[in-house]
Amino acid sequence: MSLLGGNDLKEQQRINELEAKINREKQKLDKKLTRQKILLGAFFVDALENNSVQGLKEYTADNLLDFLSRQGDKDLMTDLVKGLGGTVETKSDNKNDLELNASLDEHL
Template sequence: MSLLGGNDLKEQQKINELELKINREKQKLDKKLTRQKILLGAFLVEALEKNSVQGLRQYTAHELPKFLTRDIDKKLMNDLVKSLNKDME
């Protein structure tokens, strides 16, 4: 065993363990935020389906296409936007 740097291995091991712990906590937070977004989305979809919030359908049909930036997302939501616009006519 070397006289110099004998504790370096232990210190590096502690750093690695702390980094793992940080990553686990980040994953937990990411999962929590994703679940919140899903629940909020489900809440809004229900409000849209029931037409329970005056102006929500019109606002969604008008603003959602502006919010979406990727073509694949626009294509995915196209039927919903058309349906909302049709319901308002």
């Protein structure tokens, strides 16, 4: 063992142990937050299914797809929105709107 840096190894091991402990605590927190989101989601699904909150179905149908930013998430929730009585703009509808707007712009 060298006279220089003998404690460095112990200090590095202690740092590694602390980092591992931090990572374990972060994982626990992530699991807790995920569980909270799942329970909150189940609560709202129950409220939607039982129509127990006046206006919640309409609000959800009108705003859920606008809240979502990823197309895959929007695609996933389309049936739910339709089931709540909402209307869903399809990709072909959007394409037709763009073509119509382009055609109108040409004539103006």
